[in-house]
Amino acid sequence: MESNGLYEFLYGIALWLMQVLAWPCNNLLGWNDFAAWLISPGVVEFLTIFLASIVVFVVGFLVSITFIWQERKTLGRLMDRRGTQVGFLGLFQNFADGLKTFIKEHIIPDEVDKQLFNLAPVLLIAMSCLMICLIPMGPNFYLVDLPAGLLLIFAIFSLAPFAILMAGWASNNKYTVMGGMRAAAQLIAYEVPILLSVAAVVVLAGSFNLFEIVAAQQSSTWYIIPLFIGALVFLLSAIAEVERIPFDLPEAEAELVEGWMTEYGGFRWGLIMLSEYVRGFAACGLIVILFLGGWSGPDFLWPEIWFLIKMFLVFGMFIWIRGALMRVTTKQILGIGWLRLVPLALINLGVAIALKMGGWF
Amino acid sequence: MAEMWLNMGPQHPMTHGLWNLRVKVDGETITEAEPVIGYLHRGWEKLTENRKFAQIIPMADRLCYGASMSWSHLYCLTMENLLEVEVPERAKYIRTIVLEAQRIGSHLMWLAALGTDLGSYTVFLYPVRERELFLDLMQNLCGARMTYNYPRIGGVRNDVPANFERDFTRVLNHFEKRLPDYEALCDQSTVFRMRMEDIGYLSAEQAKNLGVTGPNLRGSGVDYDVRRDDPYEVYDQVDWKVCVEKTCDAYARYRVKMDEMRESCNIIRQCIKKMPKGAIRVKAPRTAPRGKTAWAHVEDPRGEGFMYVIGNGDDQPYRLKVRSPIFVTVSAAPAMLVGYKVADVPAIMGSVDMCLGETDR
Numbered sequence: 001m002e003s004n005g006l007y008e009f010l011y012g013i014a015l016w017l018m019q020v021l022a023w024p025c026n027n028l029l030g031w032n033d034f035a036a037w038l039i040s041p042g043v044v045e046f047l048t049i050f051l052a053s054i055v056v057f058v059v060g061f062l063v064s065i066t067f068i069w070q071e072r073k074t075l076g077r078l079m080d081r082r083g084t085q086v087g088f089l090g091l092f093q094n095f096a097d098g099l100k101t102f103i104k105e106h107i108i109p110d111e112v113d114k115q116l117f118n119l120a121p122v123l124l125i126a127m128s129c130l131m132i133c134l135i136p137m138g139p140n141f142y143l144v145d146l147p148a149g150l151l152l153i154f155a156i157f158s159l160a161p162f163a164i165l166m167a168g169w170a171s172n173n174k175y176t177v178m179g180g181m182r183a184a185a186q187l188i189a190y191e192v193p194i195l196l197s198v199a200a201v202v203v204l205a206g207s208f209n210l211f212e213i214v215a216a217q218q219s220s221t222w223y224i225i226p227l228f229i230g231a232l233v234f235l236l237s238a239i240a241e242v243e244r245i246p247f248d249l250p251e252a253e254a255e256l257v258e259g260w261m262t263e264y265g266g267f268r269w270g271l272i273m274l275s276e277y278v279r280g281f282a283a284c285g286l287i288v289i290l291f292l293g294g295w296s297g298p299d300f301l302w303p304e305i306w307f308l309i310k311m312f313l314v315f316g317m318f319i320w321i322r323g324a325l326m327r328v329t330t331k332q333i334l335g336i337g338w339l340r341l342v343p344l345a346l347i348n349l350g351v352a353i354a355l356k357m358g359g360w361f
Numbered sequence: 362m363a364e365m366w367l368n369m370g371p372q373h374p375m376t377h378g379l380w381n382l383r384v385k386v387d388g389e390t391i392t393e394a395e396p397v398i399g400y401l402h403r404g405w406e407k408l409t410e411n412r413k414f415a416q417i418i419p420m421a422d423r424l425c426y427g428a429s430m431s432w433s434h435l436y437c438l439t440m441e442n443l444l445e446v447e448v449p450e451r452a453k454y455i456r457t458i459v460l461e462a463q464r465i466g467s468h469l470m471w472l473a474a475l476g477t478d479l480g481s482y483t484v485f486l487y488p489v490r491e492r493e494l495f496l497d498l499m500q501n502l503c504g505a506r507m508t509y510n511y512p513r514i515g516g517v518r519n520d521v522p523a524n525f526e527r528d529f530t531r532v533l534n535h536f537e538k539r540l541p542d543y544e545a546l547c548d549q550s551t552v553f554r555m556r557m558e559d560i561g562y563l564s565a566e567q568a569k570n571l572g573v574t575g576p577n578l579r580g581s582g583v584d585y586d587v588r589r590d591d592p593y594e595v596y597d598q599v600d601w602k603v604c605v606e607k608t609c610d611a612y613a614r615y616r617v618k619m620d621e622m623r624e625s626c627n628i629i630r631q632c633i634k635k636m637p638k639g640a641i642r643v644k645a646p647r648t649a650p651r652g653k654t655a656w657a658h659v660e661d662p663r664g665e666g667f668m669y670v671i672g673n674g675d676d677q678p679y680r681l682k683v684r685s686p687i688f689v690t691v692s693a694a695p696a697m698l699v700g701y702k703v704a705d706v707p708a709i710m711g712s713v714d715m716c717l718g719e720t721d722r
Contacts, residue, residue, distance in 0.1 A: 079486040174367050178389065178703065245480055246552055253374050254478045254707040325552045327480030329704035330389060332555055 005140025014047040060132030064277040065094045078323035101270030116170035124163040128275035131282035138295045138304035148208040161187040168260035179259030183250040189337030194237035196345035197230040200352035214294030222293040230348035231291040238283040246325040284314040378717030394698040401721035409681045422508035425719040428662045430463035437512040439668040443655035452516040454636040457594045461625040466495040467662035471714040478707035516642025557612040561697040561709035571693040575664025580614035582607040587660040599631040611712035685719035
């Protein structure tokens with residue numbers, strides 16, 4: 001972990017905490033060696049990373065549940081109704097839902113493969129949360145800065161359908177199996193165009209590192225301007241990636257009841273639903289970083305605030321699409337993916353290469 | 362994946378009501394389909410044999426929760442044929458108006474259900490919002506919103522309320538402004554067209570052989586409408602056209618119902634303009650001769666409704682037979698479903714407009 005604003009700040013807090021602990025050990029109990037160990041750099045750094053991961057997780061979590069609130073209210077207005085009314089502006093609805101799913105009975109059907117049935121949602125939720133810590137929200141607010149962070153994020157993203165297939169198979173139910181198979185079919189449809197559209201960004205920026213991509217955009221222009229087609233392809237593929245209408249085939253409730261999560265209930269189901277919004281957080285964060293200049297913006301607001309504003313705008317786009325469209329079928333998503341999005345992404349890649357070779361970027 | 366039987370129902374989001382569609386799927390392709398009905402059977406026809414004629418009117422309302430007016434009207438029409446009662450002209454006009462308002466309300470309910478089948482809650486909420494206005498009109502007229510108990514043997518229960526014409530005209534003006542909104546959401550949406558076009562093919566020949574009637578028959582290109590071909594009430598005195606589509610798919614059935622709503626507005630407007638003054642009800646005999654039979658058929662929002670009654674010499678029917686349109690149409694489900702995907706089932710069966718109350722009786 002390199003030093004940045006968040007790290008410096010939390011390091012100060014961790015050091016102070018350790019000093020508070022060390023003082024009685026040193027002066028009252030006389031454990032001088034123990035006190036010295038407590039304030040040693042290794043221990044303080046460990047505590048700092050621990051605190052930082054909690055802070056980043058809580059922020060990502062809060063943004064995700066704000067997405068749910070934003071979706072409820074915006075979708076309500078699009079449909080000519082008010083949306084949720086629980087608490088001030090409906091802000092307490094998520095907490096009420098969370099409490100409700102938490103106190104529900106935890107049912108494991110007799111016929112399921114218990115180990116896989118329990119493992120699948122854990123994997124899914126863990127992978128979703130792992131993505132939070134890979135998305136930097138500002139020059140001073142991030143957990144890790146990996147040289148190939150972009151590749152790692154997509155690797156984790158495309159693992160989720162395996163957990164879904166696992167859950168669908170383990171549930172031992174015809175609907176869940178079909179949902180899981182659809183998730184696998186959908187993966188084939190959107191994974192290629194999404195990677196091709198990202199390749200164009202990598203060509204322009206010349207790096208897989210998210211910070212360098214943002215820096216490259218700050219020095220030239222936001223990539224949505226030269227790579228508009230790519231941004232569009234990425235937006236559509238990202239909707240398929242996080243399984244929202246019109247591409248929510250694995251959980252198509254009209255024909256497959258609840259798709260692959262038919263057999264899940266209670267808090268487990270609640271966490272699976274939440275993890276979808278966490279993945280939405282990651283997808284919106286990626287669109288902002290890759291195409292909308294990341295956290296760059298005028299100086300009168302913090303960069304992190306700019307990042308959040310752009311993220312909510314992108315998620316508003318997701319909601320708008322959900323309010324306007326119906327669900328497509330498996331055959332159609334394969335057609336859209338291979339016959340429309342892949343050629344568009346290739347054109348986009350060609351544009352990027354031409355711009356790079358021409359020396360404009 | 363090997364072939365397997367999939368039970369869609371009796372408790373499944375696709376079934377509007379309580380029925381079971383058993384489909385044999387090979388992967389996602391349907392190779393066999395078998396509708397199973399009878400979950401809502403109440404012994405309606407037998408029950409009527411122990412009721413007086415007037416007591417059957419509210420029971421006829423319960424035949425279909427979506428279009429109760431057309432069923433109590435059909436019963437009254439049959440009884441008028443049996444008892445040889447001539448209905449006053451004004452009552453005929455009022456009946457035509459409420460029947461068409463009922464048709465619009467029923468079609469709006471169908472459109473809303475189709476919206477959820479295709480995964481769009483916007484298309485669910487917009488028609489339900491407009492249906493509310495028609496329910497309000499009915500409430501002004503007879504005090505009820507769902508089961509009206511309004512037609513009587515020999516007329517209607519009460520005359521129209523004050524401001525009847527003004528209210529109807531306002532609602533129709535508003536509704537005709539809203540109809541293009543639905544078409545913008547559905548017809549102009551590529552996703553909707555992809556979902557509805559070229560699925561659920563039912564040729565004119567098949568439709569006629571299977572006994573399909575109503576909008577579903579007209580969607581298969583057969584120009585047949587009881588209102589025109591065997592006019593009852595005042596359908597022969599107003600100027601309107603029968604809506605027919607040639608393409609025989611789910612989209613054609615959708616288009617027929619949308620056009621019918623426009624035609625219904627047209628009929629209501631003309632009837633309001635032409636409605637004469639005078640009596641609304643004549644006295645009908647209490648008893649029917651033993652062994653005398655009568656029948657009547659009407660164009661229900663879902664197809665051709667038919668009733669056949671035998672008098673018993675007293676004030677109860679010896680036998681009352683109902684032919685409900687959806688009971689016959691549901692037997693055409695295998696013809697429409699085989700060869701398509703599981704994802705097409707909600708779209709195909711949604712375009713048929715299922716109503717289980719009349720099917721199981």
